[in-house]
Amino acid sequence: AQSVSQHNHHVILSEAASLELGCNYSYGGTVNLFWYVQYPGQHLQLLLKYFSGDPLVKGIKGFEAEFIKSKFSFNLRKPSVQWSDTAEYFCAVNGGSQGNLIFGKGTKLSVKP
Amino acid sequence: GAGVSQSPSNKVTEKGKDVELRCDPISGHTALYWYRQSLGQGLEFLIYFQGNSAPDKSGLPSDRFSAERTGGSVSTLTIQRTQQEDSAVYLCASSRRVVTSGANVLTFGAGSRLTVL
Numbered sequence: 001a002q003s004v005s006q007h008n009h010h011v012i013l014s015e016a017a018s019l020e021l022g023c024n025y026s027y028g029g030t031v032n033l034f035w036y037v038q039y040p041g042q043h044l045q046l047l048l049k050y051f052s053g054d055p056l057v058k059g060i061k062g063f064e065a066e067f068i069k070s071k072f073s074f075n076l077r078k079p080s081v082q083w084s085d086t087a088e089y090f091c092a093v094n095g096g097s098q099g100n101l102i103f104g105k106g107t108k109l110s111v112k113p
Numbered sequence: 114g115a116g117v118s119q120s121p122s123n124k125v126t127e128k129g130k131d132v133e134l135r136c137d138p139i140s141g142h143t144a145l146y147w148y149r150q151s152l153g154q155g156l157e158f159l160i161y162f163q164g165n166s167a168p169d170k171s172g173l174p175s176d177r178f179s180a181e182r183t184g185g186s187v188s189t190l191t192i193q194r195t196q197q198e199d200s201a202v203y204l205c206a207s208s209r210r211v212v213t214s215g216a217n218v219l220t221f222g223a224g225s226r227l228t229v230l
Contacts, residue, residue, distance in 0.1 A: 009153075036221075043116075043223050044204070045221070046218055046219075049216075099163055099169065102158065103148075104155055106156075
């Protein structure tokens with residue numbers, strides 16, 4: 001069965017610090033990978049996705065993620081965080097012909113002004 | 114509609130009662146998903162509907178949970194004989210279509226917060 005691990009439960013950073021949130025998945029075949037973000041009081045929204053092609057994908061608000069197939073990883077990065085990035089971040093995967101997404105437990109990011 | 118609409122936004126019920134949660138997906142989206150979000154547990158997949166195909170019910174936690182989708186649009190998630198552990202936010206999402214590659218972008222609603230006393 002597919003699964004997703006997000007190793008950091010809660011990350012606290014100061015503004016302008018660099019961010020990297022870890023995501024590892026378990027699935028041996030072709031995968032589609034996603035990062036979703038949930039700002040306080042708001043809906044889950046798509047941050048970025050990887051389906052195929054360039055393993056370095058760029059999303060909204062300066063976020064990017066790199067798919068490393070050999071490490072089964074899809075880590076999220078941002079060079080300089082802002083207070084407005086305070087949110088919960090979810091990594092998700094689906095593989096093969098499976099229609100539903102499997103989500104990790106989420107990482108809460110708190111950015112201190 | 115412009116987004117995924119869910120109702121009610123909040124529901125408080127007593128243990129043992131049945132509840133119904135409604136989801137109205139984005140117009141033209143043929144796939145509809147239900148997830149449950151509990152504190153510290155992330156998003157737990159419950160069920161998804163793909164067009165007129167039989168739904169994938171593999172995530173439903175017990176036979177107290179059921180869902181239907183009428184006319185390929187609106188869906189209702191029903192929880193019978195609610196228990197306190199059913200307290201969570203129930204999220205609905207829709208996507209344009211489910212293709213064999215699985216490359217679907219889900220758009221989520223705001224969720225229905227269920228509290229079972």
